[in-house]
Amino acid sequence: MAAISNTAQRVVVADDSRLMRRILSDALGRQGFDVVATAADGDEALAACNQFRPDAMTLDLHMPGLDGLGVLRALRAGKAEAVPVVVVSAFSPAHGARAVDALSEGAFDLVAKPAMGESMADFTAELSKKVNDAADSGKLRARRPRAVAAAPAIARRPPVRAAAASARPGTKKFVVIASSTGGPKALGEVIPRLPASLGTGSLIVQHMPPGFTASLAARLDGMSKLTVREAAGHEAMDPRHIYLAPGGSHLRMGEDRKIRLSDEAPMGGLRPRADLTIADAAKLYGNAMVLVVLTGMGKDGLDGARAVKKAGGRILVEAESTCVVYGMPRAVAEAGLADEILPLHELPAAIAREAGS
Incomplete structure (x- = not known):
């Protein structure tokens, strides 16, 4: 050699x-x-x-x-x-x-x-x-210090900045979850612990090669109270269902709040791109939306998070201590857009609470 x-x-x-x-x-x-x-x-x-x-x-x-x-x-x-x-x-x-x-x-x-x-x-x-x-x-x-996992609560939960037009208490909200590297395992810990009816509906964008997302949806469905399906297009939102973007397609939402699958060119090498889905949802749901950013490489979700914050929605991100890769969550947190930064085991309860379920 x-x-x-x-x-x-x-x-x-x-x-x-x-x-x-x-x-x-x-x-x-x-x-x-x-x-x-x-x-x-x-x-x-x-x-x-x-x-x-x-x-x-x-x-x-x-x-x-x-x-x-x-x-x-x-x-x-x-x-x-x-x-x-x-x-x-x-x-x-x-x-x-x-x-x-x-x-x-x-x-x-x-x-x-x-x-x-x-x-x-x-x-x-x-x-x-x-x-x-x-x-x-x-x-x-x-090289990561072990002390990170025991960081004080104030470091994990930054002060919440008041939105210009926050949703009324008790309002049910729409949920979008974005994840990449380490995401399938994280989703396997979060989705099964969510209630059988979540807000007004929910979507997952997970970066995976074409074909494999159907298997991920089937695995999550078998573990969860929610019905988990790979999106096929034209689905209406239902609080009892959570739809997963198929690998190889962007997941968009039309004005009728139904899913549209798009073969637009990859963005930053990614198709699906979470930013596109998040921005569509922010436009449609405004302050009645929750974005959750889990472990992942890169910055997909950052532009979407800006759209959510501008619309008055809420943003939860996974803490570094439980991330396989602290990339996507870090980008949102360091931009000052996160309302809460939580370890993985605390996210299901926080998502249910924020969604009004």
Whole structure:
């Protein structure tokens, strides 16, 4: 192997296909990563983590012996050196469900394997970005002081700035939840603890590849009092339902307050883009709206939060102490737009209260 800069992110590639191991290793190598080891099964993957202590690992889910989910559970149980994991999975209904399970087991993010005829350049760009983000996140979390989790309440709950026209007490409100990296696991902790009827209706925008959001919706639906569905378009808002934006489409809302799916170009590489959904909802619901921003990379939700605040709505964000990535919530909090900053376990009750449920 050619010499790699000492600053290169060190990666283990785990996949039972020799061809896929070569494809992933070559793709990452061309992007400047140091692929320190490859593994054909889960046991080899764990051994490589212990031997090489990589910055990140790509992980196939279907492998002989110990599969990908088994690897994630072993990592969570401390049976190998901790490492952020990017799942690289083919899509099918069965694969999609397992990929969502993997995110709930602690995988950092998900990349869909390229299907026949799909762009390898696009796949390589997405893979390298997510592996780099995973590696950076692992280093940041390792440096994060433990005292953050015990921050005083005043640091988590900034003073509420009075809106020019706040909703009347007892008004039922519309809820939009935005999340990205770490979101499927966070949603799995929040959505099942919400009441069977929430405000005047609710939406979720979660950044995921096309196809996998249906599996996430099905998983959340099976855990929750609310009915959770992947949006198909033209749905009317119902307090007993919560609709999830499908991967690959922007979720917009028309003047009739029904869902519209849009294939407009990605914004900042994202489709769905939470800012679009949030801004539509702020225009329609005004001060009778609640925005919730959970863990995620980047700043999607910030422009939407500005629209919500201008309309007199309320904004809740997840605290750094429970975020997988404190990116989206940080952007909103540092802009002074958050009404409350709460750890994940406190958010369900706060959402229900703010929604008037």
